[in-house]
Amino acid sequence: MSNLGKNILLVVAIVFCFSCTKRNLVYFSDLDPVKGDSFTITSKSEPRIQADDLLSITVTSLNAESNMLFNAGVLIPAEGSNTTISAPINESYLVDKDGFINYPVIGQIKLEGFTKQEAITRMSELLVEYVKDPIINIRFMNFKVTVIGEVQQPNSFVIPTEKITVLEALGLAGDMTAYGKRENVLIIREKDGIRTANRLNLNNKEVLNSDFFYLQQNDIVYVEPYKTKAIQADNNPRTFAIISSALTLAVIMFLNFRDAFTS
Known part of the structure; x- marks a missing residue:
């Protein structure tokens, strides 16, 4: 020649x-293929109320008038009553930048930093003066996560169960494309006025114990593309x-x- x-x-x-660069597209590829692995769940944390959260707060008791007073003028049946609710409760309470909600009769209540159960305990302490044996239910109305980058369907998702893992969030977005960096997934989180960014290697089983494996409300999941995708996307x-x-x-x-x- x-x-x-x-x-x-x-x-x-x-x-x-x-x-041609060899890539690992398998999640948790270091798990034992025969024996498997088991982990004690230590990373799960209950979400805490933050500024700009929307909260649904309902109060029920044996007194129908009290129920109406503390539920935006909508009559909720007393405990044991066969009365039906004639209209849905659409009232929500916005947590302001200082962490307070403006609640009927009581006024300003600081709930920022509380878990739901802690907030229920605090509300019970304040309502006991007006309502006998109140039953309080609190839910997040805007518990959402956002998944962007190299996924099939980037979007923001409202989570009704108020509990979601990074894998479940990726599943809602249709999973990563073949160009997504599984070893370098970025989680952006805001908490107590501080924005943090943490990277997860989804090829590594240690992610299962990460504090970022369970997502919090308003978390952003960003899947970075490989350089080959960036070159292909450049039409210049x-x-x-x-x-x-x-x-x-x-x-x-x-x-x-x-x-x-x-x-």
Whole structure:
């Protein structure tokens, strides 16, 4: 074979090596394939009320008038009553930037930083003066997570159960595309006025014990694309020309150096 033919084959081989990088597309690929693994759940934490949360708060008791007073004017049947509710309760309470809600009769109540159960206990302490044996229910109305980047269906999702893992969030978004970096998933979280960013390696089973495995309300999950996807997404012909020229120049310099060294 002529030197020109050998050089062409060498160029093709070099380009092929650069373009073919082995990737691991398997989640938790280090799990034992035979025995499996078991983990004590330590990363699950109950969500805490934050500023800008929307809370649904309902109060029921044996007194129908009290129920009406503390439920936006909508009559809720007393305990044991056969009365039906004539209208749904649509009232929600916005947690302001200082962590307070404005509740009927009582006024300002600070709930920021409380879990739901802690908030229920606090509300019970305040309502006992007006309602005998109140039963209080609190729910997040805007518990949502956002999944963007290299997924099939990027979107924001409202979570009615108020509990979701990063895997479940990716499932809602249709899972990652083949170009998504499973070893470098970014979770952005705001808590107590501080924004944090943490990266998860979903090829590694240790993620199951991460504090970011269970998502909190308003978390953002960003799946970063591989560089090959970024290059494909760039439609600027100048970019391709620059990359092609640089690669060609590098190969020519390598061949010249090799010929000079072997001659």
